């Protein structure tokens with residue numbers, strides 16, 4: 001986890017893993033069982049009803065034994081009753097079996113929903129840098145598809161394998177009643193059928209994991225291609241993307257083929273052993289019948305029973321192999337399940353006071369904060385790193401960083417690209433967490449409860465996200481109970497009201513995915529309006545007006561500062577365009593993760609060889625050049 005590589009040992013984000021990194025069946029079953037919740041009894045009922053399949057298969061040899069014995073002794077009335085009883089029982093068992101399969105499928109769907117929801121929730125609570133370093137398509141694959149494979153284990157083990165094992169058990173008992181020596185022979189040879197899949201279990205698990213990994217890569221390709229259509233066309237590189245797709249697909253096909261070979265090998269081993277046992281038994285009982293050691297009914301029952309043994313033996317070999325493959329998917333979901341979550345504490349909603357006016361000290365402080373990004377933060381990367389046991393710590397970006405945003409003040413952070421400004425802002429917004437030191441928002445430490453600290457901050461990032469839906473819904477996200485007047489006021493402060501009003505459906509205009517139907521500046525203004533509506537005591541704007549023209553930016557900043565002053569809010573602005581921040585009470589200039597200068601615009605401009613002065617000159621110079629060339 002980022003930052004924690006060189007940080008505190010007692011970090012509240014650390015938590016015991018829920019399952020081992022390579023989960024065993026005996027860990028997975030209780031875990032899945034507990035996720036069935038109230039459906040457990042119904043699941044048991046479903047499994048019991050599904051056993052009717054087995055009962056049907058077992059009563060056939062019984063019926064045959066009686067049928068031939070009655071025929072031999074000429075008891076035709078008994079034959080008639082036997083046939084009627086058998087057909088009625090068959091019909092009833094079939095209906096019960098259908099109900100059982102329906103119920104079982106239903107409970108497995110509920111289980112999958114529960115597990116996928118839990119994983120999705122866990123993924124949402126991953127520390128930001130971990131979540132952002134993981135490809136969303138990969139997370140989706142783990143949350144939805146891999147969890148599906150894992151949850152189906154419960155049905156495979158309890159229903160499919162359980163039925164086959166019981167069928168074997170009863171068939172063997174029945175055989176024992178007919179001829180115990182033959183039955184014992186069959187029983188002793190049975191493990192041979194599982195030997196192949198047992199010996200190859202690690203290979204099957206690894207290939208299952210590699211197939212799931214590569215399927216995830218394919219989905220990532222698909223998603224990248226769909227989300228970057230404009231870039232692909234602009235650079236005329238659709239072929240490059242297609243080639244990438246074909247390349248990855250070929251790798252996937254190779255893995256599918258490899259998996260098929262291992263499956264075939266396992267299948268062939270269990271088929272051959274089962275066949276040898278079946279034919280061996282048939283030959284032995286036929287010889288016993290010729291010798292007169294068993295009667296005709298027993299012979300017929302044996303002939304049918306042996307296929308009741310052969311079928312389950314075949315299935316068990318195959319199912320055991322499938323289970324090993326599902327364990328590969330379990331490794332992938334364990335990576336999410338076991339990942340550290342960001343700090344959280346139950347919020348006492350009554351005591352939280354997010355509104356700016358209600359907070360005494362709208363302040364933000366970074367106390368001796370150290371922080372560094374982890375190169376292996378992503379779920380996939382972390383998996384690879386764990387496999388390679390590479391624990392080289394990443395160097396910290398911020399070291400003993402100290403800064404304080406005073407109540408009701410306006411502070412700006414400037415500096416060259418990559419100097420750490422956004423990182424400082426994200427730490428302040430409770431989105432990233434220090435490895436050592438603390439960040440306090442209005443007195444609440446982010447490490448102790450991120451959710452609580454975030455209640456005090458309105459954060460507008462460089463690239464705001466707009467959800468599919470209406471403009472109104474997107475704004476109300478920040479304050480669902482806001483009145484129409486509040487909504488319009490916030491949009492007016494952000495200089496968004498006029499353009500929203502001019503749209504055909506005004507505030508009800510439905511945006512396309514990611515708000516692609518709007519300009520960059522319009523999206524930024526909506527994000528600012530959302531933050532204004534949230535009305536929190538601390539406002540952080542990270543390059544939030546970079547896409548606006550100078551005049552609009554000036555108006556927005558003026559309105560925001562006026563509003564902040566009225567509400568006593570503290571404002572932190574990060575900007576490359578220095579005109580945005582020249583009115584700030586304090587300007588902080590950063591370089592390589594450290595503060596190199598602090599002062600007002602006038603003070604910093606007077607510093608010879610100062611960073612701010614040099615940045616201002618660069619900006620002014622380019623403006624002058626532009627004016628001259630115009």
Ligand SMILES: Nc1ncnc2c1ncn2[C@@H]1O[C@H](COP(=O)(O)OP(=O)(O)OP(=O)(O)O)[C@@H](O)[C@H]1O
Nearest residue numbers: 129132373374397416417418419420421422423424
């Ligand atoms: N999620 C991340 N994972 C790994 N490294 C990151 C991540 N985000 C930022 N960095 C690295 O941290 C350093 C500081 O990044 P940051 O975004 O804080 O800089 P910045 O000053 O805001 O830059 P800019 O002005 O270009 O937005 C950069 O070297 C960047 O590559």
